[in-house]
Amino acid sequence: MNMKISVKKRIAIVVLSLLTALIVLTALFFAIRSDYRFLIGEKLAGLFRSAKTEPVTAGECREYTLDELAGLDFVKMDDSLYLINREYVLSDSYEPTIVSYKDVLMSESIVDAYASLAQAVYDRYGTRLYIRSSYRTAEEQAEIVDTTASDVAAAVGASEHQSGLALDVYVKGYAGSAFIQCEAGRFVNRECWQYGLIIRYPHGKTSVTGITYEPWHIRYVGKPHAELIYLNSLTLEEYITEFLPVDQFLAYGEYRISRQSDDGALQIPEGADEVVISPDNTGYYIVTAHMAS
Numbered sequence: 001m002n003m004k005i006s007v008k009k010r011i012a013i014v015v016l017s018l019l020t021a022l023i024v025l026t027a028l029f030f031a032i033r034s035d036y037r038f039l040i041g042e043k044l045a046g047l048f049r050s051a052k053t054e055p056v057t058a059g060e061c062r063e064y065t066l067d068e069l070a071g072l073d074f075v076k077m078d079d080s081l082y083l084i085n086r087e088y089v090l091s092d093s094y095e096p097t098i099v100s101y102k103d104v105l106m107s108e109s110i111v112d113a114y115a116s117l118a119q120a121v122y123d124r125y126g127t128r129l130y131i132r133s134s135y136r137t138a139e140e141q142a143e144i145v146d147t148t149a150s151d152v153a154a155a156v157g158a159s160e161h162q163s164g165l166a167l168d169v170y171v172k173g174y175a176g177s178a179f180i181q182c183e184a185g186r187f188v189n190r191e192c193w194q195y196g197l198i199i200r201y202p203h204g205k206t207s208v209t210g211i212t213y214e215p216w217h218i219r220y221v222g223k224p225h226a227e228l229i230y231l232n233s234l235t236l237e238e239y240i241t242e243f244l245p246v247d248q249f250l251a252y253g254e255y256r257i258s259r260q261s262d263d264g265a266l267q268i269p270e271g272a273d274e275v276v277i278s279p280d281n282t283g284y285y286i287v288t289a290h291m292a293s
């Protein structure tokens, strides 16, 4: 009898010791790896946050042809919502509007968003947000494909860098995957939506984007799209092809958003004081109307 108890006790002691060791090691691991702590925190937070849109009747809408829209003061036409991936590649005739900002070539659309984000990083952490890679021509992308493993570099036409809408960023000492091992990198990942930017290849969405987590690759989509994408834990693929219904209007705060068929004319809500129109590279146009209050 005594013998039995002691064996049981021994087993219990061994099991308890193993469990304690496991807990201590796990705690140590997360204490050291701020990047994993961040990713798990973000995953958990994602479960509890969402941004609701409401389907609305377009109300009073006016139909304009694309030519008419190009001549209107309150309408801006850009390519901020272009979906670019292996399935939806850039056509040979695609020509982005590229400007030079502090000697770096990028899309005109991302300049203000990047500048504000970089300023916020500097104000908070006293560190500069640098750009490692920005706009690439098709020829430059082809060269990268030739010199890198084919599964690492996106094929010509499938890289967002050819649009100039994406930037690879870093801070001193923390580039690539190590970016989220520092406060500034985690801030960029957590808050870039406030500036109209998204982490284009989020963690755990490789099956959708075809690309593993890139905490350094930021992409301009504009407001309020970045907010809807981040708060609903979506990828750009999911947002454009699933979240936005075709030929219907969604209301989100002061915005009315719709993904419309390309039949030569678009519906614009009356009372909008600012409208952005972008083709989405899948055959539709996305109309983002800010309503005057």
Ligand SMILES: [Zn+2]
Binding pocket: 133, 161, 166, 167, 168, 217
């Ligand atoms: Zn990139």
